[in-house]
Amino acid sequence: MIDKKNITGIILAGGKSSRMGTDKGLIMFKGMPFFQHIANALHPLVGEIIVISNHSAYDIFGFKRFEDLIKNAGPLAGVYTGLKHSKTEFNLVLSCDVPLINTGTLNKLIDSYDNNSEVIQIESKGKTMPLIALYKKQCEYHFFKLLQEGERRLQYGVNQCKVKSVSLDAENDVFTNNINTPEQLKAIRQ
Ligand SMILES: Nc1nc2c(ncn2[C@@H]2O[C@H](COP(=O)(O)OP(=O)(O)OP(=O)(O)O)[C@@H](O)[C@H]2O)c(=O)[nH]1
Numbered sequence: 295m296i297d298k299k300n301i302t303g304i305i306l307a308g309g310k311s312s313r314m315g316t317d318k319g320l321i322m323f324k325g326m327p328f329f330q331h332i333a334n335a336l337h338p339l340v341g342e343i344i345v346i347s348n349h350s351a352y353d354i355f356g357f358k359r360f361e362d363l364i365k366n367a368g369p370l371a372g373v374y375t376g377l378k379h380s381k382t383e384f385n386l387v388l389s390c391d392v393p394l395i396n397t398g399t400l401n402k403l404i405d406s407y408d409n410n411s412e413v414i415q416i417e418s419k420g421k422t423m424p425l426i427a428l429y430k431k432q433c434e435y436h437f438f439k440l441l442q443e444g445e446r447r448l449q450y451g452v453n454q455c456k457v458k459s460v461s462l463d464a465e466n467d468v469f470t471n472n473i474n475t476p477e478q479l480k481a482i483r484q
Pocket residue numbers: 306307308309310311312313314318346347348362365366367368369371372373388389390391425474
Protein backbone atom coordinates (compact mmCIF):
# COMPACT_ATOMS: atom_id res chain seq x y z
CA MET A 295 0.00 0.00 0.00
CA ILE A 296 1.45 3.37 -1.03
CA ASP A 297 1.04 6.17 1.51
CA LYS A 298 -1.11 8.95 0.02
CA LYS A 299 1.45 11.49 1.24
CA ASN A 300 3.78 9.93 -1.33
CA ILE A 301 1.33 10.42 -4.23
CA THR A 302 0.76 13.64 -6.18
CA GLY A 303 -2.29 14.06 -8.42
CA ILE A 304 -1.34 15.66 -11.73
CA ILE A 305 -4.14 16.95 -13.98
CA LEU A 306 -3.28 17.90 -17.57
CA ALA A 307 -5.41 20.77 -18.84
CA GLY A 308 -3.21 22.38 -21.45
CA GLY A 309 -4.67 21.06 -24.68
CA LYS A 310 -6.31 22.88 -27.58
CA SER A 311 -9.75 21.19 -27.28
CA SER A 312 -10.08 21.65 -31.05
CA ARG A 313 -12.59 18.82 -31.47
CA MET A 314 -14.82 20.15 -28.65
CA GLY A 315 -14.44 23.81 -29.65
CA THR A 316 -14.34 24.98 -26.02
CA ASP A 317 -11.87 24.27 -23.18
CA LYS A 318 -12.81 20.71 -22.13
CA GLY A 319 -11.85 20.92 -18.48
CA LEU A 320 -14.20 23.84 -17.90
CA ILE A 321 -17.32 22.23 -19.41
CA MET A 322 -20.17 21.92 -16.92
CA PHE A 323 -21.50 18.43 -16.22
CA LYS A 324 -23.79 17.48 -13.32
CA GLY A 325 -23.38 20.89 -11.69
CA MET A 326 -19.60 21.26 -11.86
CA PRO A 327 -16.78 21.57 -14.40
CA PHE A 328 -15.14 18.40 -15.78
CA PHE A 329 -11.94 19.46 -13.99
CA GLN A 330 -13.70 19.44 -10.61
CA HIS A 331 -15.00 15.89 -11.16
CA ILE A 332 -11.45 14.75 -11.79
CA ALA A 333 -10.02 16.61 -8.79
CA ASN A 334 -12.77 15.11 -6.58
CA ALA A 335 -11.93 11.56 -7.74
CA LEU A 336 -8.23 12.12 -7.04
CA HIS A 337 -8.60 13.95 -3.73
CA PRO A 338 -8.96 10.95 -1.34
CA LEU A 339 -5.88 9.24 -2.83
CA VAL A 340 -3.24 11.96 -2.99
CA GLY A 341 -1.40 14.42 -0.72
CA GLU A 342 -1.46 17.26 -3.26
CA ILE A 343 -3.01 18.04 -6.65
CA ILE A 344 -1.18 20.11 -9.27
CA VAL A 345 -2.41 21.36 -12.64
CA ILE A 346 -0.31 21.48 -15.80
CA SER A 347 -1.74 24.13 -18.08
CA ASN A 348 -0.87 27.43 -19.70
CA HIS A 349 -4.49 28.54 -19.17
CA SER A 350 -4.89 30.78 -16.09
CA ALA A 351 -8.66 30.05 -16.03
CA TYR A 352 -7.72 26.92 -14.03
CA ASP A 353 -6.53 29.06 -11.11
CA ILE A 354 -10.14 29.30 -9.86
CA PHE A 355 -9.87 25.71 -8.56
CA GLY A 356 -7.23 26.73 -6.03
CA PHE A 357 -4.46 24.25 -6.94
CA LYS A 358 -0.86 25.02 -7.87
CA ARG A 359 -0.60 25.43 -11.64
CA PHE A 360 2.56 24.98 -13.70
CA GLU A 361 3.06 25.90 -17.35
CA ASP A 362 4.55 23.34 -19.76
CA LEU A 363 8.35 23.35 -19.56
CA ILE A 364 8.37 22.49 -23.28
CA LYS A 365 5.63 24.36 -25.15
CA ASN A 366 3.33 22.98 -27.84
CA ALA A 367 4.61 19.45 -27.41
CA GLY A 368 1.37 17.80 -26.28
CA PRO A 369 0.64 15.44 -23.39
CA LEU A 370 4.16 13.92 -23.28
CA ALA A 371 5.49 17.37 -22.34
CA GLY A 372 2.58 17.87 -19.95
CA VAL A 373 3.34 14.64 -18.07
CA TYR A 374 7.07 15.47 -18.10
CA THR A 375 6.32 18.91 -16.60
CA GLY A 376 4.10 17.39 -13.91
CA LEU A 377 6.68 14.79 -12.90
CA LYS A 378 9.43 17.40 -12.85
CA HIS A 379 7.43 19.60 -10.44
CA SER A 380 6.20 16.70 -8.30
CA LYS A 381 7.88 16.17 -4.96
CA THR A 382 6.68 12.57 -4.59
CA GLU A 383 7.80 9.19 -5.88
CA PHE A 384 4.30 8.27 -7.12
CA ASN A 385 2.03 10.36 -9.33
CA LEU A 386 -1.53 9.79 -10.49
CA VAL A 387 -1.82 11.49 -13.87
CA LEU A 388 -5.23 12.31 -15.36
CA SER A 389 -6.46 14.19 -18.40
CA CYS A 390 -9.20 16.78 -17.89
CA ASP A 391 -11.63 15.03 -20.25
CA VAL A 392 -12.67 11.95 -18.23
CA PRO A 393 -15.48 13.41 -16.08
CA LEU A 394 -16.95 9.99 -15.19
CA ILE A 395 -13.77 8.81 -13.47
CA ASN A 396 -14.06 7.78 -9.82
CA THR A 397 -11.82 7.11 -6.84
CA GLY A 398 -12.41 3.33 -6.95
CA THR A 399 -11.08 3.06 -10.50
CA LEU A 400 -8.00 5.13 -9.63
CA ASN A 401 -7.43 3.04 -6.54
CA LYS A 402 -7.04 -0.03 -8.78
CA LEU A 403 -3.89 1.58 -10.21
CA ILE A 404 -2.42 1.99 -6.73
CA ASP A 405 -3.40 -1.55 -5.70
CA SER A 406 -1.73 -2.96 -8.83
CA TYR A 407 1.62 -1.32 -8.16
CA ASP A 408 4.62 -3.61 -7.84
CA ASN A 409 8.30 -2.79 -7.48
CA ASN A 410 9.07 -3.76 -11.08
CA SER A 411 6.81 -1.14 -12.68
CA GLU A 412 7.42 2.51 -13.52
CA VAL A 413 3.99 3.13 -15.06
CA ILE A 414 0.66 1.44 -14.32
CA GLN A 415 -1.98 2.44 -16.86
CA ILE A 416 -5.67 1.63 -17.26
CA GLU A 417 -6.72 -0.59 -20.15
CA SER A 418 -10.33 -0.07 -21.09
CA LYS A 419 -12.29 -1.35 -24.10
CA GLY A 420 -9.04 -2.88 -25.37
CA LYS A 421 -7.25 0.49 -25.32
CA THR A 422 -4.42 1.51 -23.01
CA MET A 423 -4.90 4.92 -21.34
CA PRO A 424 -1.64 6.63 -20.34
CA LEU A 425 -3.67 9.61 -19.11
CA ILE A 426 -5.34 7.50 -16.45
CA ALA A 427 -2.17 6.13 -14.95
CA LEU A 428 0.23 5.98 -12.03
CA TYR A 429 3.77 7.15 -12.85
CA LYS A 430 6.94 6.93 -10.83
CA LYS A 431 8.79 10.24 -10.79
CA GLN A 432 11.85 8.63 -12.40
CA CYS A 433 10.00 8.49 -15.76
CA GLU A 434 10.78 12.18 -16.14
CA TYR A 435 14.31 11.28 -17.28
CA HIS A 436 13.08 9.01 -20.11
CA PHE A 437 10.52 11.61 -21.18
CA PHE A 438 12.98 14.51 -21.19
CA LYS A 439 15.36 12.57 -23.42
CA LEU A 440 12.56 11.64 -25.83
CA LEU A 441 11.27 15.22 -25.99
CA GLN A 442 14.76 16.46 -26.77
CA GLU A 443 14.85 13.97 -29.64
CA GLY A 444 11.59 15.46 -30.96
CA GLU A 445 9.31 12.61 -29.83
CA ARG A 446 5.73 13.73 -29.08
CA ARG A 447 3.81 10.47 -28.56
CA LEU A 448 2.94 9.81 -24.92
CA GLN A 449 2.16 6.12 -25.46
CA TYR A 450 5.53 5.68 -27.14
CA GLY A 451 7.18 7.35 -24.13
CA VAL A 452 5.28 5.13 -21.70
CA ASN A 453 6.36 2.05 -23.65
CA GLN A 454 10.00 3.02 -23.05
CA CYS A 455 9.34 2.64 -19.31
CA LYS A 456 8.54 -0.55 -17.39
CA VAL A 457 4.79 -0.47 -17.91
CA LYS A 458 1.91 -2.60 -16.72
CA SER A 459 -1.74 -2.30 -17.84
CA VAL A 460 -4.72 -2.91 -15.58
CA SER A 461 -7.87 -4.06 -17.39
CA LEU A 462 -11.26 -2.99 -16.14
CA ASP A 463 -14.32 -5.19 -16.01
CA ALA A 464 -16.76 -4.39 -18.82
CA GLU A 465 -19.25 -2.76 -16.41
CA ASN A 466 -16.54 -0.26 -15.31
CA ASP A 467 -15.35 0.72 -18.80
CA VAL A 468 -17.82 3.61 -18.87
CA PHE A 469 -15.91 5.48 -16.12
CA THR A 470 -12.92 6.01 -18.41
CA ASN A 471 -14.87 7.54 -21.32
CA ASN A 472 -12.91 10.35 -22.98
CA ILE A 473 -15.20 13.22 -23.89
CA ASN A 474 -13.62 14.94 -26.88
CA THR A 475 -16.52 16.07 -29.05
CA PRO A 476 -19.90 17.84 -28.66
CA GLU A 477 -21.60 14.54 -29.65
CA GLN A 478 -19.86 12.62 -26.86
CA LEU A 479 -20.82 15.39 -24.42
CA LYS A 480 -24.45 15.20 -25.50
CA ALA A 481 -24.42 11.44 -24.95
CA ILE A 482 -23.27 11.65 -21.31
CA ARG A 483 -25.66 14.52 -20.54
CA GLN A 484 -28.64 12.39 -21.58
N1 LIG B 1 -0.20 20.50 -20.23
C1 LIG B 1 -0.59 20.09 -21.44
N2 LIG B 1 -1.68 19.31 -21.54
C2 LIG B 1 -2.05 18.93 -22.79
C3 LIG B 1 -1.37 19.31 -23.96
N3 LIG B 1 -1.99 18.76 -25.03
C4 LIG B 1 -3.03 18.07 -24.55
N4 LIG B 1 -3.07 18.17 -23.19
C5 LIG B 1 -4.03 17.54 -22.28
O1 LIG B 1 -3.98 16.14 -22.52
C6 LIG B 1 -5.30 15.58 -22.45
C7 LIG B 1 -5.64 14.88 -23.74
O2 LIG B 1 -5.64 15.87 -24.74
P1 LIG B 1 -6.16 15.57 -26.21
O3 LIG B 1 -7.61 15.26 -26.19
O4 LIG B 1 -5.26 14.57 -26.85
O5 LIG B 1 -5.87 16.97 -26.93
P2 LIG B 1 -6.63 18.33 -26.80
O6 LIG B 1 -5.71 19.36 -27.37
O7 LIG B 1 -7.13 18.58 -25.42
O8 LIG B 1 -7.92 18.17 -27.73
P3 LIG B 1 -8.00 18.16 -29.35
O9 LIG B 1 -7.48 19.48 -29.83
O10 LIG B 1 -9.45 17.97 -29.65
O11 LIG B 1 -7.13 17.00 -29.79
C8 LIG B 1 -6.23 16.73 -22.07
O12 LIG B 1 -6.34 16.75 -20.66
C9 LIG B 1 -5.46 17.96 -22.54
O13 LIG B 1 -5.79 19.13 -21.80
C10 LIG B 1 -0.21 20.14 -23.80
O14 LIG B 1 0.47 20.53 -24.77
N5 LIG B 1 0.13 20.49 -22.52
